[in-house]
Amino acid sequence: MYIFGIGLHVVLALICAVHVVRTGQPNYWLFILFAFPGLGSLVYVLTVYLPGSRLQRQAGKVVKSAVKALDPTRELREAADAYAYAPTAQNQMRLAAAQLEAGQTEAAVASYEACLTGPFANDLELRWGAARAALTAGKPAQALSHLDFIATQSRDFRPQETQLLRARALAALGDQAGAQAQFEATLARFGGFEPTAEFATWAAEQRNSALHAQLAQQLQGITARWDRGTREVHAEVLRRLSQAEKAMKADGAD
Numbered sequence: 459m460y461i462f463g464i465g466l467h468v469v470l471a472l473i474c475a476v477h478v479v480r481t482g483q484p485n486y487w488l489f490i491l492f493a494f495p496g497l498g499s500l501v502y503v504l505t506v507y508l509p510g511s512r513l514q515r516q517a518g519k520v521v522k523s524a525v526k527a528l529d530p531t532r533e534l535r536e537a538a539d540a541y542a543y544a545p546t547a548q549n550q551m552r553l554a555a556a557q558l559e560a561g562q563t564e565a566a567v568a569s570y571e572a573c574l575t576g577p578f579a580n581d582l583e584l585r586w587g588a589a590r591a592a593l594t595a596g597k598p599a600q601a602l603s604h605l606d607f608i609a610t611q612s613r614d615f616r617p618q619e620t621q622l623l624r625a626r627a628l629a630a631l632g633d634q635a636g637a638q639a640q641f642e643a644t645l646a647r648f649g650g651f652e653p654t655a656e657f658a659t660w661a662a663e664q665r666n667s668a669l670h671a672q673l674a675q676q677l678q679g680i681t682a683r684w685d686r687g688t689r690e691v692h693a694e695v696l697r698r699l700s701q702a703e704k705a706m707k708a709d710g711a712d
């Protein structure tokens with residue numbers, strides 16, 4: 459369909475671009491909108507106009523994957539430059555998130571902890587980022603502390619994600635019974651790929667081949683028709699699962 463000789467998808471991209479400029483959205487949106495006007499506009503609408511939904515977070519993962527593939531260190535560079543130019547709390551939050559995504563876990567832990575000493579100490583997104591960074595950096599007790607704080611403030615904040623992170627933190631601390639109970643409860647409540655994959659990863663790490671086989675069969679049914687983009691969105695979870703499975707096989711578990 460055309461409007462004044464211009465494709466509708468281009469018109470939508472222009473409308474979204476105006477919104478990018480007016481609301482101060484990151485400039486990479488302009489590239490995405492005009493490089494992929496149809497799909498880019500759809501993703502922009504989902505990520506901007508449906509804040510807080512699971513669909514929004516999934517779409518956000520797609521965008522991050524696309525931007526990271528084009529320039530893996532761009533966000534980290536820009537976040538570091540922004541913080542160096544203006545060391546505000548907001549820029550420090552952005553830097554902490556970029557450090558975590560770039561694998562600079564110790565730096566991310568330090569940045570998140572610095573953010574939490576100020577007026578944003580009760581910010582749940584910050585606590586969530588701090589918990590993720592702490593667990594990735596091998597500090598499960600610190601991660602649990604942040605998760606406990608989140609739980610006292612809101613039971614509805616990222617329930618699936620916080621429960622899965624709690625299960626992983628318990629496992630890292632050696633509380634395997636507690637971890638299994640948490641995985642089971644999360645899978646029963648939410649179902650789907652991530653609870654199943656995280657539980658399967660834990661089962662492989664524990665060399666519980668029977669449980670792993672059961673969960674792996676469920677995963678096969680979930681991922682059978684996935685396209686490349688969907689796999690890229692879940693690349694980190696798939697990577698950890700694959701590592702755990704290889705280690706289990708190397709130890710001779712069937």
